[in-house]
Amino acid sequence: MSVETPSDDWLLRVEDLSVHFHTPRGVVQAVDHITFEVRPKETLALVGETGCGKSVTARSIMKLVPEPPGEYASGSILLRSPSTGAVIDMLTAPMDQVRATRGDRIAMIFQDPGKALNPSLTIGRQLAEVFGEHRARMLLTQAGIDPDHAPVGSGAIASQRAGVIRRNFFHLTHPGQSRALRAAVDDAVINALSDTGIPNPRKVMSSYPHELSGGMKQRVMIAQALACDPDLLIADEPTTALDVTIQARILDLINDLQQRRGTAILYITHDLSLVRQFADRLAVMYAGRMVESGPALEVLKAPQHPYTQGLLAAIPRAGTPRGQLAAIAGSVPQLVDPPPQCHFSSRCGWSAEVCTTHVPHLIGLPGERKVACLRFEQASSIGVEEAEMPLRAAHVEVGP
Amino acid sequence: MTSAPTSSPAGQTGKTTLRTRASSVRWARRREVLREVMRNPLTVVGFVIIALFLLMALMAPLLTEANQPDPYQSPRDWGNIDVPPGVEGHVLGTDSTGGDVLYGIIWGSRLSLQLSLTVVISTLVIGTIVGSVAAMRGGRVDNFLMRVVDVFLAIPELIFALAIAAVLGPSFRNIILALAVVFWVKYARIIRGEIIRVKQTDYVAAAHVVGDSNWNIYRKDVLPNAVTPLVVQATLDMGNVVLIGAALSYIGLAQAGLTEWGAMVSAGQSGILAGQWWVSTFAGVAILLWALAFNLVGDGLRDALDPKTEGR
Numbered sequence: 142m143s144v145e146t147p148s149d150d151w152l153l154r155v156e157d158l159s160v161h162f163h164t165p166r167g168v169v170q171a172v173d174h175i176t177f178e179v180r181p182k183e184t185l186a187l188v189g190e191t192g193c194g195k196s197v198t199a200r201s202i203m204k205l206v207p208e209p210p211g212e213y214a215s216g217s218i219l220l221r222s223p224s225t226g227a228v229i230d231m232l233t234a235p236m237d238q239v240r241a242t243r244g245d246r247i248a249m250i251f252q253d254p255g256k257a258l259n260p261s262l263t264i265g266r267q268l269a270e271v272f273g274e275h276r277a278r279m280l281l282t283q284a285g286i287d288p289d290h291a292p293v294g295s296g297a298i299a300s301q302r303a304g305v306i307r308r309n310f311f312h313l314t315h316p317g318q319s320r321a322l323r324a325a326v327d328d329a330v331i332n333a334l335s336d337t338g339i340p341n342p343r344k345v346m347s348s349y350p351h352e353l354s355g356g357m358k359q360r361v362m363i364a365q366a367l368a369c370d371p372d373l374l375i376a377d378e379p380t381t382a383l384d385v386t387i388q389a390r391i392l393d394l395i396n397d398l399q400q401r402r403g404t405a406i407l408y409i410t411h412d413l414s415l416v417r418q419f420a421d422r423l424a425v426m427y428a429g430r431m432v433e434s435g436p437a438l439e440v441l442k443a444p445q446h447p448y449t450q451g452l453l454a455a456i457p458r459a460g461t462p463r464g465q466l467a468a469i470a471g472s473v474p475q476l477v478d479p480p481p482q483c484h485f486s487s488r489c490g491w492s493a494e495v496c497t498t499h500v501p502h503l504i505g506l507p508g509e510r511k512v513a514c515l516r517f518e519q520a521s522s523i524g525v526e527e528a529e530m531p532l533r534a535a536h537v538e539v540g541p
Numbered sequence: 542m543t544s545a546p547t548s549s550p551a552g553q554t555g556k557t558t559l560r561t562r563a564s565s566v567r568w569a570r571r572r573e574v575l576r577e578v579m580r581n582p583l584t585v586v587g588f589v590i591i592a593l594f595l596l597m598a599l600m601a602p603l604l605t606e607a608n609q610p611d612p613y614q615s616p617r618d619w620g621n622i623d624v625p626p627g628v629e630g631h632v633l634g635t636d637s638t639g640g641d642v643l644y645g646i647i648w649g650s651r652l653s654l655q656l657s658l659t660v661v662i663s664t665l666v667i668g669t670i671v672g673s674v675a676a677m678r679g680g681r682v683d684n685f686l687m688r689v690v691d692v693f694l695a696i697p698e699l700i701f702a703l704a705i706a707a708v709l710g711p712s713f714r715n716i717i718l719a720l721a722v723v724f725w726v727k728y729a730r731i732i733r734g735e736i737i738r739v740k741q742t743d744y745v746a747a748a749h750v751v752g753d754s755n756w757n758i759y760r761k762d763v764l765p766n767a768v769t770p771l772v773v774q775a776t777l778d779m780g781n782v783v784l785i786g787a788a789l790s791y792i793g794l795a796q797a798g799l800t801e802w803g804a805m806v807s808a809g810q811s812g813i814l815a816g817q818w819w820v821s822t823f824a825g826v827a828i829l830l831w832a833l834a835f836n837l838v839g840d841g842l843r844d845a846l847d848p849k850t851e852g853r
Contacts, residue, residue, distance in 0.1 A: 200746075203749070203750055205746060205749055205750070209680070240752045240753075240754065241752060242752070243749065243750055243751060243752035244750060244751030244752035244753075245752060248750065248751070249747075249750045251743045251746070251747060252743075253743060256742060256743040256744065257743040257744050257746070257747045258744055258747070259744045259748070259761070259762050259765075259766065260744075260766060261765040261766055262761065262762075262765075270748070270751060270753060270757075270761070271751045271752075274751060274752045274753055275751075275752060302757065362747075365747075365751065366750075368751075
């Protein structure tokens with residue numbers, strides 16, 4: 142049944158993941174047995190409409206789904222260290238290991254930077270938190286303090302856990318080291334900020350989030366996410382809340398940082414035009430299931446799943462006549478205790494009897510592509526090329 | 542605020558300036574809130590009244606000669622019973638036992654301050670702890686604690702406090718205790734709601750994402766962003782507590798002859814029909830001004846801290 146061919150070169154493997162939410166109306170199967178992998182340094186775009194489970198998938202990787210009402214019903218989320226090859230499963234690892242991984246090896250940027258920064262802390266303090274959490278020893282070393290023989294209090298200050306009293310007490314007893322420690326923290330923060338092209342990082346550092354513009358806040362978020370040089374960056378629609386003019390610059394920035402640092406990116410979006418520009422591979426989700434995946438350009442050029450085709454056809458183009466925007470008929474089915482069927486069958490122009498009684502699984506196609514469609518499964522016995530399915534009739538021409 | 546010296550490289554001097562600047566930004570923000578509060582003239586009136594009361598309480602031993610052994614009992618001038626205001630030595634008159642009304646009001650302000658501060662601070666701490674535990678733990682713990690809160694909220698404040706104080710026996714300390722038992726529930730409920738709201742924000746998720754611990758997130762991200770309504774409620778309660786405390790001592794739950802404003806209203810009541818209006822009136826005015834002042838300031842704070850009006 143598992144058609145995912147495990148390659149040797151992977152960073153993150155999500156295997157057979159199911160996430161359920163227990164609600165008064167029943168069990169919502171937000172994510173239903175999905176499998177995918179992210180390779181080092183690549184950009185994988187996870188595409189789907191609102192409510193298809195892509196954000197839940199992203200949060201699951203961080204183990205951020207609240208339990209209850211959420212529940213990881215099945216599967217594993219494996220993260221491999223590119224240097225040592227050690228693998229941890231985020232879902233079963235002890236909590237302190239999960240926390241050590243978050244922010245250090247996997248980072249995340251959110252949709253709305255205005256809401257993702259604590260309004261009552263300065264930017265500098267918030268960034269210092271990240272360094273304190275994961276790089277306290279580095280800060281101590283930079284301040285000229287031996288981390289193994291650090292004076293009482295300096296460890297807590299470096300990890301940003303010390304309160305006003307402890308900080309000032311240490312400053313009185315060890316004025317030189319206290320100043321050096323502050324300077325080390327400031328340096329780390331300023332470096333992180335200036336790396337994202339923020340002008341005048343010293344000023345930004347002592348600002349509160351409400352004093353910055355949206356684009357600036359997203360840069361701060363990116364600086365925070367990349368502070369510890371993570372292996373994987375999860376970008377949950379990072380530009381949706383921004384002006385169109387700033388969107389491109391933020392995406393260029395992410396792209397540029399990826400080139401320089403070799404970070405893999407899991408890019409969650411519903412904007413297919415951005416996928417074409419930035420993604421290496423593409424995975425399409427519908428109603429909690431993965432329906433199609435493969436190299437981004439090929440999937441966009443010749444989508445195989447009826448849903449992907451509909452999605453691409455729905456993008457308005459310059460040539461689209463006025464008043465003729467395409468849409469996929471019907472709406473996403475409710476996922477409360479759903480029957481075993483293809484969730485797209487009710488909206489699909491080519492659904493057959495079998496689509497309402499069976500669950501489709503991803504099947505492999507040539508060129509590392511996969512599609513989850515029962516009509517393909519039927520056809521696979523006679524070969525896809527000969528299957529001349531009605532799908533072909535709806536083949537969409539997509540620009541370069 | 543001048544910008545940090547950009548010309549000097551990352552040297553030691555630059556760092557120090559930066560520190561000072563960061564703290565000056567924090568102070569600038571506090572000044573901003575204060576300016577917002579002070580924009581409303583009624584709030585300023587409230588602040589002035591509170592300042593006068595504080596001054597009065599602080600300087601009580603200087604304004605009047607403290608009665609020995611207990612300064613919270615008016616000195617008895619048996620030769621001047623029921624004298625009206627304006628008589629030599631008794632600016633606001635005396636009551637039917639020769640107690641000086643002005644003395645009572647001055648020393649009563651100390652009792653009011655003691656009452657309101659003790660009750661508000663202790664209930665603020667208890668309420669915050671209970672509400673935080675409920676909100677952070679959730680599930681059964683939350684359910685249990687909130688049902689306890691519901692039981693407390695189901696009984697009217699005054700009646701509940703009255704019942705407790707009556708059981709404990711008449712003394713000022715028992716009034717404080719009774720009010721503390723009654724007032725914490727409101728804070729628990731408010732802070733729980735606020736924490737649940739803040740917990741769902743992206744910045745708390747973002748704090749989890751960078752690997753912060755739950756306690757750190759509570760301390761740095763959740764609590765500071767949840768306390769605002771609590772501050773407003775506590776300010777309003779500084780007045781309310783004195784109001785209810787006065788009601789309790791009015792019906793005789795404080796020691797007899799105490800210079801508590803409610804007790805003074807009660808003591809002067811019998812004389813009102815005989816034309817001796819001054820005892821109850823001045824003590825009543827003191828209660829009124831106290832409650833009014835804190836309500837004005839509380840309202841002003843609410844307006845200034847309300848996020849919807851921020852950045853006007």
